[in-house]
Amino acid sequence: MSTAGQVIKCKAAVAWEPGKPLTIEDVEVAPPKAREVRIKVVATGVCRTDWEHLYEREKGMRFRPFPLVLGHEAAGVVESIGPGVTAFSPGDQVIPLFLPQCQECDRCQSLKTNHCRKNWANTQAGVMADGTSRISCQDQQVFQFLGVSSFSQYTVVPDSSLTKIRSDAPLDKVCLLGCGVSTGYGAALKTGKVEKDSTCAVFGLGAVGLAAVMGCKAAGARRIIGIDINPAKFEKAVTLGATDCVNPTDHKKPIQEVVLEMTQGGVDFALECHGSPSVMTAALESTADAWGLCVIAGWNETETMSVKVEKILMGRTLKGTYFGGWKSVQDVPNLVDEYMANKLQLDEFITHKLPLNQINKAFDLLSSGNSIRTVISLW
Ligand SMILES: NC(=O)c1ccc[n+]([C@@H]2O[C@H](COP(=O)([O-])OP(=O)(O)OC[C@H]3O[C@@H](n4cnc5c(N)ncnc54)[C@H](O)[C@@H]3O)[C@@H](O)[C@H]2O)c1
Numbered sequence: 001m002s003t004a005g006q007v008i009k010c011k012a013a014v015a016w017e018p019g020k021p022l023t024i025e026d027v028e029v030a031p032p033k034a035r036e037v038r039i040k041v042v043a044t045g046v047c048r049t050d051w052e053h054l055y056e057r058e059k060g061m062r063f064r065p066f067p068l069v070l071g072h073e074a075a076g077v078v079e080s081i082g083p084g085v086t087a088f089s090p091g092d093q094v095i096p097l098f099l100p101q102c103q104e105c106d107r108c109q110s111l112k113t114n115h116c117r118k119n120w121a122n123t124q125a126g127v128m129a130d131g132t133s134r135i136s137c138q139d140q141q142v143f144q145f146l147g148v149s150s151f152s153q154y155t156v157v158p159d160s161s162l163t164k165i166r167s168d169a170p171l172d173k174v175c176l177l178g179c180g181v182s183t184g185y186g187a188a189l190k191t192g193k194v195e196k197d198s199t200c201a202v203f204g205l206g207a208v209g210l211a212a213v214m215g216c217k218a219a220g221a222r223r224i225i226g227i228d229i230n231p232a233k234f235e236k237a238v239t240l241g242a243t244d245c246v247n248p249t250d251h252k253k254p255i256q257e258v259v260l261e262m263t264q265g266g267v268d269f270a271l272e273c274h275g276s277p278s279v280m281t282a283a284l285e286s287t288a289d290a291w292g293l294c295v296i297a298g299w300n301e302t303e304t305m306s307v308k309v310e311k312i313l314m315g316r317t318l319k320g321t322y323f324g325g326w327k328s329v330q331d332v333p334n335l336v337d338e339y340m341a342n343k344l345q346l347d348e349f350i351t352h353k354l355p356l357n358q359i360n361k362a363f364d365l366l367s368s369g370n371s372i373r374t375v376i377s378l379w
């Protein structure tokens with residue numbers, strides 16, 4: 001029986017307040033309105049950004065309203081479409097996107113950026129274009145995270161925040177292309193434009209950093225130095241292409257000095273994939289002074305990074321990346337194709353699989369450094 005046009009009752013992990021574990025609730029998901037699509041979420045990764053928003057708000061995350069349904073790294077199937085939607089049909093396999101691509105705004109028209117701002121203020125505030133969320137629980141509006149909310153069996157997204165992917169792609173793998181792997185891979189390939197035979201350093205070897213390592217390797221980098229305070233991450237980093245691994249806590253000197261020595265003057269490309277200002281400064285200072293490029297992928301919305309003028313005066317460049325620089329709607333299906341053609345790895349990133357009712361365990365595994373990605377099965 002079709003559910004189109006009806007409110008759907010389903011399970012979701014609700015964050016009622018910051019700092020408290022998620023609880024599994026019966027929620028109601030309203031039908032999609034104009035230019036919106038309701039999707040059945042099949043699988044979702046658990047990204048550090050979800051965890052940070054719940055547990056580290058005082059450390060670099062801006063206020064977003066609660067209660068909310070987190071989750072933004074997912075894959076699913078279109079259940080129904082709202083008025084005016086032309087690019088999707090029920091049954092399509094899709095990946096929801098926390099970064100839209102409306103194809104119409106000046107940013108979408110520009111090749112210089114992927115920062116489409118369609119519905120931006122609203123999705124950042126946890127609501128859809130009309131100022132309300134489609135998810136409710138116990139007669140209360142539940143806000144949506146980054147316009148997605150994939151820790152719910154069903155969710156509604158704007159049609160510019162969704163991309164259609166091939167029908168044979170395994171959703172429990174390609175969900176990782178909704179955030180972490182695309183971000184790190186693109187940080188190296190698209191934003192950093194890492195060059196063949198170059199020397200690279202990747203700071204932080206979680207999913208984003210490991211994907212950056214994979215991107216550096218795909219670009220043909222000669223040397224890829226993986227840096228993490230958790231040596232348990234090194235084995236996977238080597239599998240994905242790291243040629244050296246360094247633990248900053250093994251050294252008395254600051255890590256940037258260690259990297260400068262290892263490379264006789266600094267790396268060509270440094271990629272920060274942790275999100276802390278001090279690591280960002282170290283990454284910048286570990287690049288070669290004349291041409292080094294530092295790409296910041298780690299997320300931080302409120303803190304300040306310190307840059308000594310001298311460190312950029314001679315020619316270093318500092319850049320940020322959002323979603324790896326990919327034009328989301330257009331590029332994610334191509335990344336799915338790369339995975340299907342064995343050019344891009346995803347299976348290596350999945351260390352755990354859990355059902356929705358164990359989602360707090362996924363957060364524990366991530367924050368304790370014992371997982372790379374846990375994929376949550378919603379059904
Ligand atoms: N720019 C974007 O669009 C975007 C997208 C997704 C995620 N992110 C951000 O990327 C960052 C990484 O996400 P993740 O899911 O890979 O997180 P993660 O927690 O899995 O990985 C972070 C890694 O950094 C390591 N680390 C901690 N302190 C360190 C230090 N001093 N030096 C070096 N390494 C250190 C940790 O041990 C861990 O392995 C987060 O800040 C996340 O919010 C940004």
Ligand SMILES: [Zn+2]
Nearest residue numbers: 047049179180
């Ligand atoms: Zn993410």
Ligand SMILES: [Zn+2]
Nearest residue numbers: 102105108116
């Ligand atoms: Zn746009």
